[in-house]
Amino acid sequence: MESTDVVIVGSGLAGLTAALSLLDTSSSCRVTILEKDAKLGLGNSIKASSGINCAANKEDVPNFRQDTMTSAGRGARPHLIDTLVNGSQEAIEWLQQRLEVDLSSTAQLGGHQAERTHRPSGSLPVGAEIMGKLRKAVEQAKERITILTNAKAKKLTTDGSGRVTGVEYENTESKETHTLSATHVVIATGGYTANRDLLNEHRPELTKFPITQGPFSTGDGLQLCQEVQAASVDLDKIQVHPTGFVDPKDPDNPNKFLCAEVLRGVGGILLSPQGQRFCDELGRRDYVTEQILSLHPDHDPNTTWDASLTLPRPYIVLPVAAAASISKHIEFYAWKGFLRKVQGCQGVAEAVGCSVENVGKTLQEYQHAAKVGNDSFGKTRFIGVPEMNEEFYVGTVVPVLHYCQGGLAIDTSGHVLGKNGEPIPGLHACGEVSGGVHGENRLAGNSLLECVVYGRIVSQTICGDKK
Numbered sequence: 294m295e296s297t298d299v300v301i302v303g304s305g306l307a308g309l310t311a312a313l314s315l316l317d318t319s320s321s322c323r324v325t326i327l328e329k330d331a332k333l334g335l336g337n338s339i340k341a342s343s344g345i346n347c348a349a350n351k352e353d354v355p356n357f358r359q360d361t362m363t364s365a366g367r368g369a370r371p372h373l374i375d376t377l378v379n380g381s382q383e384a385i386e387w388l389q390q391r392l393e394v395d396l397s398s399t400a401q402l403g404g405h406q407a408e409r410t411h412r413p414s415g416s417l418p419v420g421a422e423i424m425g426k427l428r429k430a431v432e433q434a435k436e437r438i439t440i441l442t443n444a445k446a447k448k449l450t451t452d453g454s455g456r457v458t459g460v461e462y463e464n465t466e467s468k469e470t471h472t473l474s475a476t477h478v479v480i481a482t483g484g485y486t487a488n489r490d491l492l493n494e495h496r497p498e499l500t501k502f503p504i505t506q507g508p509f510s511t512g513d514g515l516q517l518c519q520e521v522q523a524a525s526v527d528l529d530k531i532q533v534h535p536t537g538f539v540d541p542k543d544p545d546n547p548n549k550f551l552c553a554e555v556l557r558g559v560g561g562i563l564l565s566p567q568g569q570r571f572c573d574e575l576g577r578r579d580y581v582t583e584q585i586l587s588l589h590p591d592h593d594p595n596t597t598w599d600a601s602l603t604l605p606r607p608y609i610v611l612p613v614a615a616a617a618s619i620s621k622h623i624e625f626y627a628w629k630g631f632l633r634k635v636q637g638c639q640g641v642a643e644a645v646g647c648s649v650e651n652v653g654k655t656l657q658e659y660q661h662a663a664k665v666g667n668d669s670f671g672k673t674r675f676i677g678v679p680e681m682n683e684e685f686y687v688g689t690v691v692p693v694l695h696y697c698q699g700g701l702a703i704d705t706s707g708h709v710l711g712k713n714g715e716p717i718p719g720l721h722a723c724g725e726v727s728g729g730v731h732g733e734n735r736l737a738g739n740s741l742l743e744c745v746v747y748g749r750i751v752s753q754t755i756c757g758d759k760k
Contacts, residue, residue, distance in 0.1 A: 297325040297439065299755060300460050300475040302446045302514055304328040306338035306420075306741060307724025308481030309427045310748030316434055317391070318756040324438045325473060326431075327462055329445040330509060334428040336483055337506050337725075338744065341420030342553040342622060343402060344410035345745070346738035347385040354378060356406045361739060364404050364577055365732025368527060368698070373730045376705045377739065380746035385411065388745065392426040398618075400558040401674065402737040404577040410738040412555070416621045419741065446513065449478060449521050449720070455711075457521060457719035477755045480709070480722040481748070484697030485512030486531065495529045495699075498598045504694040505537055505551045514726040518701050523720070524712045526728040527699035532735050535581040536563075537693030538631040539606055549693045550631065552609060553622060554578075554737045560615030560677020562659065563690075564608045568642060568651035570659065571607070573672035579734040582692050606691045608645050613684040615677025623686060637682040644687040656681055696735055700728030707751035721754065723747040 299315060301308045304326050315322045326333070348357045358378045362369045388394040396411035396419070412419040431438055441462075448461040450472060459474035485491045487510040492500050504510075519525065536557075537549030557563070557574040563581075565571050565588055572584035586592050588605035613634065616623045626632045635644050638656065642649040656679055662668035663675035679685065701709050701722045708716035709727075724744045731739060 296474045298323045299477045301479040303481035304333045305336040307744035307748045314749045314752035327444040339420045339424040342418040343555045344412040345741035347381040349409045364736040368732030384745040402558045403575045480514040481724045482514030484725040486694040488512045502694045503547045503549045524702040526702045530698035532696040533582045534695035536690040539689040561611040568647035573670040611686045612679040632686040632688040698731040703727045706754040721751045
């Protein structure tokens with residue numbers, strides 16, 4: 294039987310952060326990473342594009358906490374949120390100092406009171422910038438980190454007391470099964486939006502929504518831990534992101550590219566098929582999503598979505614001048630065919646399929662709202678306000694399944710909790726596979742932060758937990 298000190302299942306941001314932090318914290322810890330795919334670190338983390346949050350300064354910590362609590366709604370768990378927010382500045386410093394990650398640009402995204410969402414100023418999106426440097430650092434630590442790809446975890450092993458003692462895994466190429474014993478097991482396998490059986494069990498009205506997460510997001514870690522009596526929380530809390538791009542070449546493909554929040558953060562507005570605004574584009578994700586769903590005449594906002602209805606497809610309209618600050622995002626989206634450049638109100642109207650009069654009236658009303666500082670939707674922050682005759686980027690968007698707030702029950706040390714509410718010895722979790730950190734709705738920019746904060750906490754817990 295093979296043995297190691299720590300097995301980490303999953304190689305996204307949370308798993309690799311835990312692995313590298315274990316090396317930083319302990320001079321002798323041996324780590325083995327199990328990744329079911331053929332390559333390391335190619336999960337959902339690398340696709341992140343809007344940014345990673347950090348309290349702007351000490352004075353901003355209470356506001357950041359308030360924004361996260363407000364977004365989480367009735368499902369907020371203050372102890373987990375406090376851990377996230379209070380650890381944000383150290384998390385960013387670790388990325389910048391340990392990995393030399395560029396996080397020099399900031400933006401204020403929906404649901405935030407301040408500019409605290411960081412992204413690179415260069416050509417790479419934030420997920421690719423972080424994961425590229427993190428993966429390189431982990432791969433260079435071969436003397437203490439063993440990386441096993443094509444290794445799908447099948448079962449957690451336990452002893453007579455219920456302590457987790459290792460992982461049984463299958464080589465997906467040879468189909469051979471191996472058992473790896475360890476003092477600690479870290480589950481960092483991500484969410485379950487690609488598991489339609491789990492969706493149908495917990496949120497049947499969402500089963501026909503397209504998704505932004507990869508086909509590997511099947512809830513493996515959640516199911517592994519449930520077999521050893523781990524508790525789960527908020528499995529019905531699945532975030533619908535308001536804007537995934539509709540590919541004109543393949544409009545009904547169930548897998549979508551995210552139309553990043555930052556497009557609205559720098560000045561993008563949303564238009565209905567009639568060419569009218571219908572929401573505060575900088576509102577929280579759940580709010581913007583509900584306003585989009587309400588474009589369907591048969592949707593009752595007081596009830597859950599009727600899966601038999603066709604999802605509305607509004608349009609994102611972004612002035613070319615405002616897009617300059619995120620030029621690399623725009624170049625990529627345009628290259629993929631998601632955005633097209635048009636000229637003035639006439640071009641927008643033709644792209645949307647509505648009258649030029651409607652578009653002109655909408656833009657005039659928006660300009661007036663920007664001058665007075667508010668509009669009928671409660672928007673008070675206006676950036677990149679368009680001129681009538683300038684160039685615009687226009688793309689079709691649709692609500693998409695984007696993130697699982699629910700998952701394994703954890704404490705602030707990253708222990709997985711059993712159904713009795715007590716930590717399961719030897720078992721830890723971090724990242725999207727864990728539940729409860731985000732409540733009913735995740736605040737934009739908090740997913741990457743959760744991976745780094747709790748990934749580092751798990752490493753510290755393991756090095757201090759000799760039980």
